[in-house]
Amino acid sequence: MKKEDGKEVQIGHTTRAKCKYCSSKFVCNSTKNGISTPQKHLEQHCDQYPGSVKNIEKGQKHFVIDIKGEDVVVTHWTQENCTKATIYMIVIDEMPFSAIEKPGFKRFCKVAIHKWHVPCRKMVKTFLSMYNAIKEDLKVELRNHCITLTTDTWTSIQNINYMAVTAYFIDNN
Numbered sequence: 001m002k003k004e005d006g007k008e009v010q011i012g013h014t015t016r017a018k019c020k021y022c023s024s025k026f027v028c029n030s031t032k033n034g035i036s037t038p039q040k041h042l043e044q045h046c047d048q049y050p051g052s053v054k055n056i057e058k059g060q061k062h063f064v065i066d067i068k069g070e071d072v073v074v075t076h077w078t079q080e081n082c083t084k085a086t087i088y089m090i091v092i093d094e095m096p097f098s099a100i101e102k103p104g105f106k107r108f109c110k111v112a113i114h115k116w117h118v119p120c121r122k123m124v125k126t127f128l129s130m131y132n133a134i135k136e137d138l139k140v141e142l143r144n145h146c147i148t149l150t151t152d153t154w155t156s157i158q159n160i161n162y163m164a165v166t167a168y169f170i171d172n173n
Contacts, residue, residue, distance in 0.1 A: 019049075022046050022047060022048045024041065026038065077115075079116060079117065082113060083123060083126060084126075086119070086123075087123065087126060090127075091127070096121075097121040097123070097124055098121045145170065145171060146170075147167050148167070148168045149165060149166070149168075150165075151165050
């Protein structure tokens with residue numbers, strides 16, 4: 001836009017929009033460019049917009065139940081906490097990692113947790129790092145204990161073999 005004789009005159013054929021929160025300008029034409037540019041700007045890049053992911057993470061605290069399901073704790077909403085909770089769900093419920101790419105789960109997340117960007121099944125790296133951290137904690141915990149292992153094997157009616165391993169130890173409590 002250019003001002004001539006006190007009036008704004010459009011130069012070229014590009015329509016521009018201005019963010020009312022941070023005054024950034026970007027291309028905005030609903031037929032040529034769509035509305036994803038201003039929407040993405042508000043949600044991910046605009047520091048002043050109260051609904052952006054950056055401001056939600058800094059904002060209101062929430063009451064949530066801890067991972068063990070025993071205590072109520074106060075925490076901030078973060079992308080990382082949602083991802084960790086998803087990994088926990090996949091492991092505990094014995095689901096495949098591809099479950100988060102299914103349409104039903106994606107729809108649920110859009111409705112329930114619309115600010116969370118659902119990761120792809122390649123989040124296995126995050127799972128492995130969590131696994132290694134828990135494994136190290138378990139090694140430290142069991143380092144000073146004697147452990148006894150027992151096994152049990154059986155075959156089902158469908159001729160499927162099963163094996164169970166049970167570990168016993170006595171701690172100071």
